[in-house]
Structures are given as C-alpha cells and as structure tokens.
Amino acid sequence: MNLIDLHLWQKAYNWLCMSRIKSGHNADIWDLRFKWPNEGNLIFLQINAGVYQLSPMRIIHSRYGEAVAQWSARDALVLKWVALKIKGRLPVQAVCAHVAGQRGGRTSLAMTAQAISGGARYVYRTDIRGYYRNINKSQLLNHLYRFIHEPALRSLLYQYVHYCVDDGGEIHIPASGISRGCALSPLIGASLLWYMDVSFSERNDIFYSRYMDDFLFLSARRWPVRRAQKQLYEFFDSTGFECHPDKTQIGKISRGFDWLGIWFTSDGATGIAPRATENHRLRRLRLEEQARRSGRSRQETEIRVQMYVRRWNIWAESQLSAANEKNNGLNTLQASNRSRRRKWTQAKY
Structure with missing residues (x-):
C-alpha cells in the first residue's frame, strides 16, 4: 500500500x-x-x-x-x-475565492476594495441559477x-x-447535477468553470472574481463590463447554465452592490449588505422557533440565540476587516494567475 x-x-x-x-x-x-x-x-x-x-x-x-x-x-x-x-490535480484558478487558501473569500473582498479605490466605476454581478443541480x-x-x-x-x-x-x-x-452534501462538491464546482476563469482572468480591462456560482466584474469603463456580460452568456449557452434574474446587477458602482455579504459603493466597503442582515434576522427567528418546538426553556433559547449572534458578529467583523486590508495587492493575484496558467497549460493529456 x-x-x-x-x-x-x-x-x-x-x-x-x-x-x-x-x-x-x-x-x-x-x-x-x-x-x-x-x-x-x-x-x-x-x-x-x-x-x-x-x-x-x-x-x-x-x-x-x-x-x-x-x-x-x-x-x-x-x-x-x-x-x-x-485536490492538487484538478485545475482551479486563483480568482475562485471559495477554495482553500483564499481565506473564505476574504482575499477577494480585499482585492475588490482595492479595485474600486484603483478607479473601477462599473460593476456586473450575477450568479448561476441552480448551479449544482444543472451541471451536465x-x-x-x-x-x-x-x-x-x-x-x-x-x-x-x-x-x-x-x-x-x-x-x-x-x-x-x-x-443532471451533482450532490451538494459532499466533500468533493466544492472542489469540483470550482474546477468545472476553470476554462471560464482563465479566459476572464487573462483580460486586463476588468477585475474578475468568482465565489462558487457568484460572479463579479469591475471596470473603470462601461463597455468592458458589457463585453464580459456577453462573454459570460456565451459560456452559459455552451454549458447549459443561466443567470439568476433576481441576483443580477449591472451599472455604476456608486449605486452600491453586495459581494460576499459586504456592501460596496464608490467609497469602498461601507458595511454589511442588506441581504446578509436580513438573512441574519430570519436565522435568529428560526432558531427561536426551533428551540420552542423542541421544548427548550426560555433561558436555553436565549443562550442558543446569543451564541449564534456572537458567531455572526465575528464573521461580520472579519469580512469588514478583510475588505479594508491594504496589503493584498492586485499584483499578487495576477502573479498567481500566471503561475497557475503555466502549470495547467503545460499538462500532458
């Protein structure tokens, strides 16, 4: 053995x-x-x-x-x-923020803030409707x-x-599709769209990041974002995916957008996104309801909810802190992209 x-x-x-x-x-x-x-x-x-x-x-x-x-x-x-x-044999692009080594997406948050401070004015954000269940x-x-x-x-x-x-x-x-509750699924979900990640990360006129089935494009000009949108649709047509209409946004960064639970504007990271705050509120209500159904006392219910609130606050502070980091420059991501492309394009099939 x-x-x-x-x-x-x-x-x-x-x-x-x-x-x-x-x-x-x-x-x-x-x-x-x-x-x-x-x-x-x-x-x-x-x-x-x-x-x-x-x-x-x-x-x-x-x-x-x-x-x-x-x-x-x-x-x-x-x-x-x-x-x-x-794990080390399937290609995964560095712009894929949910894989190991990206600090739970915090690297992507820092680079998003730096792209905005570097002059990005337009955003295109979307995700795949039912990514796992629609994989061919x-x-x-x-x-x-x-x-x-x-x-x-x-x-x-x-x-x-x-x-x-x-x-x-x-x-x-x-x-169609694969199971979500498996240790393999995040790795495969990251690697399957590797071709798409390589194509977008090679472009110099946009900032690109992906978190599983969530996509983010930033640019200083409008048309690079529009071209990225068209190119993404072409990828989806060839793979059978489609954008989620309720989670798609395109326009000026000054209007604000949600990325990984943080609300970004032209001033950078300004706080926790409204959707994340609403999800937090609903989760608290569900915890209280579940505790009552299971016969827990009022004190036990409060302790359980407080533990969740404490964990959520730690997450929120961590995300905001990452979005305001200044030491993870875009050059680091670009260098990592180049090294990964060389590695996988030289592979023998």
Missing part, C-alpha cells in the same frame, strides 16, 4: 469523525467507528481494487420536516479520500477524466456523478 494514500485515508477518517460528531445514536458513523480496525482496511482494499460501490444517498427527515440527502458514513469517507487525492454530467466527466487517469478513481468519480437517491424505498436518479 502507498504510504501517502494511507495517510490521506487516515486524514479522511479523522475528518469524517469530526464532521459527524453530533450525529444521532442510530447513525451509521458509530457502527463504522466501532468496526474501524477491520472495516477501514477492507474498504481501503476495495477502493484500490476498483470494486467499491457507492450506496444510494438517503433522505434524512429532521424533526422540523426538512428533508436532506446524505451519503452513508462509508461513502462520505471514500469521497473525502477521493477529494484529497485529486457528461461535460463534468469529460473534464474530470482529462486530469484523472487511474481506473479506481475514475470508477468512484463516475458513481459520484451518476448518484441516486433513496427516499423511503423509492430510488430516484437525477438526470
């Missing part, structure tokens, strides 16, 4: 234990942990032999009536290991197979893309 693979396998197991530490007492994670010394070796051997089969995702219904599709503990472990294996499976597999060549990994990726869902015995196979 490859020692590196074993290290990643143990790392994936540690991640799984932490991510499901609050699972119910009947959850399958506890069975896997109890049998881990033997079960872990068996699953690892099946993976390397190319015979491991993913199970259907199960629909979990919460006490509040919410339905969530979830991978079994064993499948989540395997998919996390796959994500660790292919054939296009995705072609993209993955271009960089991943091992039969065992290809088999697991094929099963991951062509997943099925078990809802009380009824098996449903989605015709």
